[in-house]
Amino acid sequence: MEDIHRCTSVLRSLIAAGEPNGIPHAEKAINDLMDATPAPRQKASLESVRAVVQEQRDTEGCQLGFADTVNDYIEKLMRTFE
Numbered sequence: 001m002e003d004i005h006r007c008t009s010v011l012r013s014l015i016a017a018g019e020p021n022g023i024p025h026a027e028k029a030i031n032d033l034m035d036a037t038p039a040p041r042q043k044a045s046l047e048s049v050r051a052v053v054q055e056q057r058d059t060e061g062c063q064l065g066f067a068d069t070v071n072d073y074i075e076k077l078m079r080t081f082e
Contacts, residue, residue: 003032003033003036003037003045004033004048004049006029006032006033007029007030007032008048008049008050008052010025010026010029010033011026011030011049011052011053011056011070012052012056013017014026014029014066014070015039015056015057015065015067016056016062016063016065016068017063018065018066020031020066022066022067023069023070026066026069027073030046030049030074031072031079032043033049034077041080042081043073046074046081047078049074050071050075050078052076053067053070053074054071055060057071066069076078
């Protein structure tokens with residue numbers, strides 16, 4: 001759970017800033033979470049992170065393009081579980 005919290009904290013900060021150069025940092029935070037999460041729990045962890053990203057995306061003043069890019073990356077990873 002701590003790994004999910006660490007990842008979502010980074011993502012919240014990056015989404016709020018919306019800096020295009022933050023995309024690699026967002027991807028790294030997600031990849032670090034996947035590396036730290038046992039395979040059977042990875043899908044559930046990504047779903048939790050996706051929910052936080054969506055919640056952050058829906059806040060006023062959010063950088064939608066950045067949040068959508070992060071969401072697209074999560075969706076790409078989710079397809080590996082199908």
